[in-house]
Amino acid sequence: MADGRDLQIGEVAELVGVSTRTIRHYHHAGVVPEPPRSSGGYRQYGLVDVVHLLRVRRLVHLGLSLAAVKDALADRPDGDGDMAEILQELRDGLADEEARLAARRKAVEELLARPDGLLQSASHQHALTRLRQTRPVGHPGLDREAITGELVEAAVGHEQSESLWQTYELIAEDSDLSSQLAVLSEGFEGLAEASADDPGVDELVEFAARLGDAVRALLPRDIMDGDGDPASAHHLLDALAVEMSPAQERCLRLAFARWAKQS
Structure with a gap:
């Protein structure tokens, strides 16, 4: 053709390295203007269109949205427009993403460095070690304590769970309170096969209530404080x-309700 528009969409797609569907999408989004059509209704592309599509593909691969690409190339077929400003924003965004990835990589490396692939924080591991020192060998509640701790960390966050693990340290130093909590834990595990109406539930709840402030100090602040998120508390209880x-579920919910009223 005299104006040099002798390329069809399939040929352009091969030159640019995208699919014909992608080119049609660029047209539909207004990123690339529609070329003239032949008498038979086929799009007719020229080299200018190919260059424009190459620029669009390059910017999309850099991470720009189609809206940003459209703004960058709007009214400037030479591709200048606000390109410098947009690329600077992209560079800043990539720097932020690199920082986030570095933080995630560090967290993964810390997990890999822990013994036996444990996912607990260092403070949680230390708290469990101290807890085991206060419980008889083979105590049935230790495995549940470990799992509960991970759920608590996920629910209330690192800072609040850190204060919880510090409380474990204080409890471990109080032999009388440690003994009472061991009895409470063993009684709870004793309900593993019981029905919800087992009389042992109410007895254990009463025993837990008598521990008062010491037990409440072990619980996440999100659950015990009035300004905590009730939804978070509800989801944590459901997970536990x-x-x-x-019987254990009824005991747990009744005990939490009693402790909340006492706070």
């Missing part, structure tokens, strides 16, 4: 109760 017997 997943593998519990009906």
Whole structure:
């Protein structure tokens, strides 16, 4: 053709390195103007269109949205426009993303460095070690304590869970309170096969209530404080109760309700 528009969409797609569907999408989004059509209704592309599409593909691969690409190339077929400003914003965004990835990589490396692939924080591991020192060998509640701790960390965040693990340290130093909590934990595990109406539930709840402030100090602030998120507390209780017997779940919910009223 006299104006040099003798390329069809399939040929352009091959030259640019995208699919014909992608080119049509660029047209639909207004990123690339529609070329003239032949008498038969086929799009007819020229080299200017190919260059424009190459620029669009390059910017998209850099991470720009189609809206940003459209702004960068608007009314400037030579591709200048606000390109410098947009690329600077992209550079800043990539720097932020690199910082986030570095933080995630550091967290993964810390997890890999822990013994036996444990996912607990260092403070949580230390708290569990101190807890085991206050419990008889083979105490049935230790495994549940470890799982509960991970759920608590996920629910209330690192800072609040750190204060919880510090409280474990204080409890471990109080032999009388440690003994009472061991009895409480063993009684709870004793309900593993019990139904919700087991009389042991109410007895254990009463025993837990008598521990008062010491027990409440072990609980996440999000659950105990009035300004905490009730939804978070509800979801945490649901998560804790997943593998519990009906008696254990009822005991847990009643105990939490009693402790909340006492706070």
